[in-house]
Amino acid sequence: MGFEPSALPRYARTVAEFEHPAVEDIEVSAVLFALSDPARLDIVRQLAVPGELATCQSVALDMPKSTRSHHLKVLRESGVVLSEPRGRERLLSLRRDDLDSRWPGLLTAVLAEQPVAT
Amino acid sequence: MGFEPSALPRYARTVAEFEHPAVEDIEVSAVLFALSDPARLDIVRQLAVPGELATCQSVALDMPKSTRSHHLKVLRESGVVLSEPRGRERLLSLRRDDLDSRWPGLLTAVLAEQPVAT
Numbered sequence: 001m002g003f004e005p006s007a008l009p010r011y012a013r014t015v016a017e018f019e020h021p022a023v024e025d026i027e028v029s030a031v032l033f034a035l036s037d038p039a040r041l042d043i044v045r046q047l048a049v050p051g052e053l054a055t056c057q058s059v060a061l062d063m064p065k066s067t068r069s070h071h072l073k074v075l076r077e078s079g080v081v082l083s084e085p086r087g088r089e090r091l092l093s094l095r096r097d098d099l100d101s102r103w104p105g106l107l108t109a110v111l112a113e114q115p116v117a118t
Numbered sequence: 119m120g121f122e123p124s125a126l127p128r129y130a131r132t133v134a135e136f137e138h139p140a141v142e143d144i145e146v147s148a149v150l151f152a153l154s155d156p157a158r159l160d161i162v163r164q165l166a167v168p169g170e171l172a173t174c175q176s177v178a179l180d181m182p183k184s185t186r187s188h189h190l191k192v193l194r195e196s197g198v199v200l201s202e203p204r205g206r207e208r209l210l211s212l213r214r215d216d217l218d219s220r221w222p223g224l225l226t227a228v229l230a231e232q233p234v235a236t
Contacts (some may be wrong), residue, residue, distance in 0.1 A: 030154075032150045032151075032153050032154035033150075033151065033154035035150050037147065038147050101232060102234070103230070104230070105223045105226070106228060109222060109224035109227050110150070110221065110224060112222070113221060114219060114222065116141070116142040116220070
């Protein structure tokens with residue numbers, strides 16, 4: 001991180017300590033589990049819209065804050081979502097390049113459901 | 119099914135009653151959850167080998183029968199695996215065409231992990 005955690009006020013340390021797996025440590029089972037929850041997949045769909053900035057305060061507003069925090073933790077710790085400090089907020093983004101480098105086309109396939117032929 | 123269940127002996131009714139979702143009823147959350155377990159993904163990898171016939175007795179031989187049955191049930195009910203009666207056994211196969219028609223490339227992407235660049 002390039003700074004000394006103990007030099008930061010307490011809240012800053014808390015946000016700085018969020019852990020993200022390195023790309024080589026991302027596991028497909030964790031990614032698939034993270035995406036297997038409809039609420040989490042909705043968050044991922046929101047983050048997949050190009051050009052939209054998302055923060056922890058702007059996604060999944062229909063659910064209780066604790067539920068949202070839990071889902072964002074699962075998405076973060078599985079390697080699907082990056083959560084970066086921006087002032088007092090956290091900017092959320094999809095780790096699309098990282099996922100594409102390990103499982104090319106996976107995210108695209110999950111998000112691109114085909115209409116059922118009738 | 120085209121036959122009268124009550125006309126069959128008890129064991130045949132049991133196997134005939136296995137349920138598989140129709141392709142249009144397959145849900146991505148159930149598919150991703152089914153694939154998110156490493157043991158189930160191993161079974162899927164076995165079934166993905168072309169030309170190999172697999173039965174309930176020939177996959178995942180390293181786990182207790184009850185565990186294997188549970189995993190096969192999750193794979194079947196999510197729409198990932200087809201289990202068809204063949205005499206007194208059940209032939210297992212991947213529903214690759216069904217999954218590809220709904221989420222093109224999903225199964226291929228999950229099974230085709232890229233080596234981590236060093």
